Amino acid sequence: MAARSLVLVTGINGYIAAHTAATFLKAGYAVRGTVRNKKTPNVDSLVRTLNQYHDGNRLELVEVPDISVDDAFDRAVQGCVQAIAHLASPVSMTETDPATMMRAAVQGTTSLLTSALAESQREREPGRGALKSVVFMSTISAIFSPFQPAGHVFTETDWNDAAEEEVRRLGKDTPGYVIYQASKTAAERVFWRVSKEKNTRLNLTALCPAPVLGPPLYLPDPISSLSMRVKDIYDMFHGGPIPEFSPIRSTFVDVRDVAELVLKAVEKDKDSQTQGCRERYLLVGESPISPQQMADVLRVEFPQRRDRIREGIPGQTYPDMTWRFDATRAGMLLGRDWIGLRQSVVDSAKVFLGAETV
Template identity: 70%
Template sequence: MARKRLVLVTGINGYIAAHTAAALFKDGYAVRGTVRARTANVENLVRKLNEYHDGDRLELVEIPDISADGAFDRAVDGVQAIAHIASPVSTTETDPAPMMRAAVQGTTSLLSSALVEARKRSGKDALKSVVFMSSMSAVFSPNRPAGHVFTESDWNDVAEEELRRLGTSAPGYTFHQASKTAAERAFWKYGKETGVEFAMTSLCPAPVFGPPLYLPEPISSLSIRIKEVYDIFEGGPIPEFSPIRSTFIDVRDVAELVLRVFEQHGEQPGARNRYVLTAQPPISPQQIADVLRESFPERREKIGEGNPGERYPRMTWKFDSSKAASLLGREWIGFRQSVVDSAKAFLGAKSV
């Protein structure tokens, strides 16, 4: 297969980024990934990714601090596309400042390096497309009226204000929601103010399920939502309802959409696109337990029963992901398959 373009994937050892790299390899791309350091988990990822390419299409670049000026200068050298997926994620932080700084400055630092690089080259070797991995947290806002349908035009206009009001006493999930919203706003502001010619796209996925490409050590470092599936599978409590938990998307669909963006928008100078990604609302944490107990009867004594059959309380809000579905060009991976495939990946995992 003739080699396609070189793509930079930031935070390549992350849950979504690892799948994105694998999807790119399968489609013939070369990948340069950024990591904070060459840890044991990074080496585990490299071994897994080597199954998806011919042995010379993966390169790693260490960036200890993504918010530093010029942090990405070396990483963007010679790339034709960028998938910016690295992002600070934590629900246990007590100080929001480091997370907000890393999310926003990490994004603008990358774009600054990308702009310089884009101006160096032209033609087929030019940097043509940057994808920013945002979140449904940057779209969903609980102050919308009953019956509101969330689309790409919506923004979370509550989280940042809530964080400013509560400061360090704000719950951890507010840190995450505010940082994702602020980072995506910074992404679009930078593009508007500089007039960059490369295509810019943001993807706003719902909570992401689906089998990890590799299992991190310790297993407790799994991405937040997929860890909920793991915890239920291992007999942990069934989480309470929340509006965000009523939506989901499979990680494999997210990764494939990054690829589709590069193919569809990568040759359109100045293209600007935002996509809401959600597959099958409404769902509930109870449904995760129901699927697991039905699919793994040998673990029924371990997996909590909860209230079988209980669904999410009546949701007045809805989510329109038709734009992303059209780009994907096939049916979304369903909730049941996503949960079962995730659990299969967890079989035999060490509980740490």
């Protein structure tokens, strides 16, 4: 795409979305972002940060108070939008009613695609841009299932069927993390189903990242609203407990790699004459890792805080696990080495330390 081509980033004030917007701005794009409410301190912080990456006229915000209502994104997609990065999604580990999150995730995706497809049909009118691609931010939770046999290698062909089944079985007794996994899985399924039913010629990409770490572009207020796994680093850096092991926590990808892959997916479509292309990528920068490794890195790299950062069991690695994750396709699209865990943890902690000294 030429410089100043316009990309829509939904949920732009989110952790991954903010980095994605900055990546597009640095690459010369104009960015339109959706937020629930423009008049909040976090949106102000986001805009001040993103303004460092453009010349003052390449960023605009559009309010979408409720992504789950019909026509929610109609205004956001209008005009000369050439690509959409759909990152807006409900996230809660404490939600007790799965219907709430499931409905918001599925309807938000349906609403976005419906608006995008309608706009793509109008793009033949004089003066309109050509919407060509939509990138959907899914998650490794839509791929990983603990019921796969020992030795299984997870790839883009896998689906997590267990989470949605657990929601159907347990209802309001479903744990929050399972509700999240089920909602993201259901949202990605509808992304593919709606596009197939509409027989769209748009190029569609789903990215399924492992737990995302790395330096926040800005610190949210309250700090408790930090992205979940980044909050793990923040808590350990401030004396909190070392998180428990879990299979998902054995994987990670840096937020800057995720943002760059959104850009790469869009630019891949720009360089291709193919229409109606469908791509799914599993994003894993490093595996296996353990929460203890993050604590070890923090204690070594920030010796002045060794009395605050819990020691745990230094050198402890992830318990023996035979599952593996193959992110070869995403690595090829990235075109360079993944950012490693040590750099990701250190760069995150530097942001937190910097905020303390301001």
